[in-house]
Amino acid sequence: MQGGLKGKGARRRLAGALLAGISISGIVAGAPALAQDAAAAMNGETARFSIPAQPLSSALTVFGQQAGLQVSANAATVRGISAPALSGRLSTRAALGRLLSGSGLVWRSSGPRTVIVYDPAATAETADVSSGDTIALDRIVISGQDTGAGFQGTPDWVYSDPASVSVVSREQIEQVPVRNTRDLLDSVAGVYVNRSEAQNPGIVVNVRGLQDQNRVVTMIDGARQNFQRSGHGASQRAYVDTSxxxxxxxxxAATTGVGGAGALGGTVNFRTIEAGDIIEAGRTWGVEASAGTGTNAFEFDGSVTAAARVSDRFSVVGGISHKKIGAYEIGKNGTLKLNEGLTYVDDVVVFTGQEVLTTFxxxxxxxxxxxRITLSWMRNATKSSQGGYQSGRIDEDTEEITNNTIVANLAWNPDSDLIDLEANVWYNHLANDETRGFVLDPDVLFPVDYKMATVGGSLENTSRFDVAFGALSLNYGVEMFHDDGTTKADSDYLDSAYGNTGGTDLSLGFSGANPNGRRTMVSGFANVTLEHDDWLTVSGGLRYDYSRLWGSTTIYGDRTRVRVPCEPGDTSFMCRIFGYKEVNVYSGANVSVDRTDGALLPNAMVAVQPFDWLQAFARFSQTYRAPSVMEALIAGGHPPPALPINNAPNPDLKPERGNTYEIGANISRDGVFSEQDGFRLKAVAFYREIEDYISTGTVRRPEFDKEYTSYVNVDGTTRMSGVEIEASYDAGLYYLGGAFTWLHTDFGNTYTYEGATKPVEPSVIFVPPEFKVTLDGGVRLLDKRLTLGGRMNHVGGTSPNVGVLTASYQTTDYTLFDLYGSLKFNDHAKLRFGVNNLTDVAYVPALGTTAYPAPGRTITAAFNVKF
Structure with a gap:
């Protein structure tokens, strides 16, 4: 066996010589609390594993984190050995057996939750694995969380996955309190968060220049957050708290398995905590509490979470969190071209606060x-407002958002290579209840209710085979979801307020741009992966997306105004001001939409690993997005007092289709300069082409031979290209990391109308900055109980592609400096603190608007206890 290892060549020996040893420990959900030793634990425990093919040394590291065991091995023993990929829920015994399969190595228990991996032919090792050149690293308490040595705690599996994937770890989430969850994504390469609707706490993620209309699928534990609402900026919104x-x-890029249906430009999945994140080793229950406050209207952010192992096979975790943030002050250093007096006064941006109550x-x-079966329910209740100053007085629309997400998951992984099955069923319901005020009459208030209900599910399985050329795996499955969107505004209420009795549905000013409609999507996929030896991985697959969308709306022809006398006691606006009222008389027509779309979408990938620490890969994928309910059924016009005669559906609207080409590299190397340091890097270059990109333009409807604003397909090919890098070096006592984004987008700005080329108007296509750079570094002092760090973010300027509101959405480049730190008093108490926007820069954030400049300097502190 030893001779066979030496035959793998000098490149293996070079990488292996840098590995001093492995010593990992963790706590994961579902592990029995009173295991007497590792052997007993491995007989009875299961865990969910996601370990890509990689060197055995690093695979054992990840295994230890995910299994909650301390794994030790002699450096020479694991040198030059590769481990196969491991995925799904397995007993820890079976998982470790698969990792060691074919290596000739075995394992034994050496104490509570401690495992030794050794070569049975080397008898010295069986006596004491800590002898010789094995060095036990500091004990790392993972607590079930996927935190690793990568950029801002990114887990190690990211740097062995041949794909453009980024992870915001729990370490980063807990670093300092944030004003909004979207702040957590600011340092991710290739990712921006749209802040054009800054008074709304919803999250709108822009990935590589794509956003809105579910181009980027946003999920909570795989449950899609498909809610859309039109406005003067971004439309897609998800509501999720960090607690x-x-x-x-x-x-x-393309998600080849579950989650990829209808996604044109990627996915963002918020994964929730598990019981093992709260319960410490050797216990059957745990409680964690956190409370934070700060300056600049950062009033309170706190939560209490508890978990218990009711039995060896059943655990429960739950909690409640509350956040209250007020309207913030902008920075005082710098010059901004702003419209003071509309959305901010005395450096305070009105209605930028929020109050959130989340239960889980x-x-x-x-x-x-x-x-294994899990069932979860997260309820997010958010209160906020939108509005500004009009004619010297303030107009406020109050918003109440209730987002319920329920997810059920089943994972079955018997002792068979043919079955690694996972099933999900989920339901999401988001209700946005708004109370609006009239611009012309602040005393008149009326409700508008926006709702989106989505139900979905998925079933996938992975079968594994040993073939002549290596290890073959087949991943296949199906997913589906159904959207039911409704908007309700009382037409009679509006008619009374405006003195309208002509039969026109004024509520179309709200429901027309946020139409009632239904959409069902079904997607099937199959992907095959071949791993040859320890250096080559090849995969390919197909997905078929099918969608059906249906609904109906009303469009109106030209307006006729008829003046009529006011009836006695009529206190409508027109009667009170003018003593008469005018009735709008329109001819109306019902328009029904029932469309089906489908596409066959291939993908392919090849990855080579010439050294243990280096992986290079290339990928190709096709993606597809059918029109959303909003795009297919648009009607009405601007909300009152404007009249709902401007918009109409476009029956010729085509789906968007994309081709994405990527090349990338992963570097994961330990022992670079010392026995306890590590370097991680992921670099990806991409080129994307999109045909039939959807924006707004003009259509002619035959019902009235009249022109309307509608969604149209942009001419030509929309192109996006870029480079994304995330890297880190961690030496234990200090660390340094960073992220770099270069992104170039070339959106089309014309469309074809009645045989002629016309400019796309009046929409805003958001174009991200070309450059974004993040540097993050710090030191760990006092036996690593004290961490002090700093971060720099530089973001380039940007301007939207087209639109009548272009000037308001132009931003200039800016550089921000943040400080953060934590002091660990003991194993149960920690103080976290931070200063965001240290130099108090006045700036408008990327993909934002001059109406809502960003917060100025904010100091926060939070105290966390766990017992």
């Missing part, structure tokens, strides 16, 4: 060693 999020996974509960049941 119960353990990780944010971002995929920037999750049950985890191991029905057997290979069958």
């Amino acid at each position: 119960f999020i353990r990780e944010i996974d971002v995929e920037k 509960i999750k049950g985890e049941a191991d029905l057997s060693d290979n069958l």
Whole structure:
């Protein structure tokens, strides 16, 4: 066996010589709390594993983190050995057996939750694995969380995955309190968060220049957040608080498995905590509490979370969080071209506060060693306002958002290479209840209710085979979801307020741009992956997306105004001001839409690993997005007092189609300059082409031979290209990391109308900055109990592609400096503190608007206890 290892060549020996040893420990959900030793634990415990093919040394590191065991091995023993990929829920015994398969190595228990991996032919190792050149690293308490040595705590599996993936770790989420969850994504390469609707706390993620209309799918534990609402900026919105999020996974190209249906430009998945994140080793219950406050209207951000292992096979975790943030002051250093007096006065941006109450509960049941079920419910209740100053007085529209997400998951992984099955069923319901005020009459208020209900599910399985050329795996499955969107504004109420009795549905000013409609999508996929030896991985697959969208709306022809006398007691606006009222008389027509779309979408990938620490890959994928309910059924016009005669559906609207080409490299190297340091890097260059990109323009409807504003397909090919890099070096006592984004977008700005080329108007296509750079570094002092760090973000200027509102959405480049730190008093108490926008820069954030400049200097502190 030893001779066979030496035959792998000098490149393996070079990489292996840099590895001093492995010593990892962690705590994961579902592990019995009172295991007497590792052997007993491995007989009865299961865990969910996601370990890509990689060197055995690093694979054992990840295994230890995910299994909650301390794994030790002699450096020479694991040198030059590769481990196969491992995915799904397995018993820890079976998982470790697969990792060691074919290596000739075995394992034994050496104490509570401690495992030794050794060569049975080397008898000295069986006596004491700590002898010789094995060096036990500092004990790392993972607490079930996927935190690793990568940029801002990115887990190690990211740097062995041949794909453009980024992760915001729990370490980063907990670093300092944030004003809004979107702040967590500011340092991710290739990712921006739109802040054009800054008074709304919803999250709108822009990946590589794509956003809105579900181009980028946003999920909570795989449950899609499909809510859309039109406005003077971004339209797609998700509502999620940070308190119960353990990780944010971002995929920037095609998702070949579950989650990829209808996604044109990637996915963002907010993964929730598990019981093992709260319960410490050797215990059956745990409680964690956190409370924070700060300056610049950062009033309070706190939560209480508790978890218990009711039995060896059942755990429950739940909690409640509350956040209250007021309207913030902008920075005082710098010059901004702003419209003072409209949305901010005395350097305070009005209605930029929020109050959020989130509750969460999750049950985890191991029905057997290979069958696991989880059921979770997250409820987010957010209160905010929107509006500004009009004619010297303030107009306020109050917003109440309630977002319920329920997810059920089943994972079955028996002792068979043919079955690694996972099933999900989920439901999401978002209700946005708004109370609006009239511009012309502040005493008149009326409600508008926006709702989106989405139900979905998925079923996938992975089968594994040993073939002559290596290890073959087949991943296949199906997913579906159904959207039901409704908008309700009382037409009679509006008619009374405006003195309108002509039969026109004025509520179309709200429901027309946010139409009632339904959409169903079904997607099937199959992907095959071949791993040859320890250096080559090849994969390819197909997905078929099918969608159906249906609904109806009303469009109106030209307006006729008829003046009529006011009836006695009529207190409508027109009667009170003029003593008469005018009735709008229109001819109306019902328009029904029922369309189906479908596409076959291939993908392919090849990855080579010439050294243990280096992986290079190339990928190709096709993506597809059918029109959304908003795009297919648009009607009405601007909300009152404007009249709803401007918009109409476009029956000729085509789906968007994309081709993405990527080349990239992963570097994961330990022992670079010392026995305890590590370097991680992921670099990806991409080129994307999109045909039939959807924006707004003009259509002619035959019902009245009249022109309307509608969604149209942009001429030519929309192109996007860029380079994304995330890297880190961690030496234990200090660390340094960074992210770099170069992004160039070339959106089309014309469309074809009645045989002629016309400019796309009046929409705003948001164009991200070309450059974004983040540097992050710090030191760990006092036996690593004190961490002090700093971060620099430089973001380039940007301007939207087209539109009548272009000037308001232009931003200039800016550079921000942040400080952060934490002091660990003991294993149960920690103080976190930070200063955001240290130099108090006045700036407008990228993909924002001059109406809402960003917050100035904000100092925060939070105290966390865990017991």
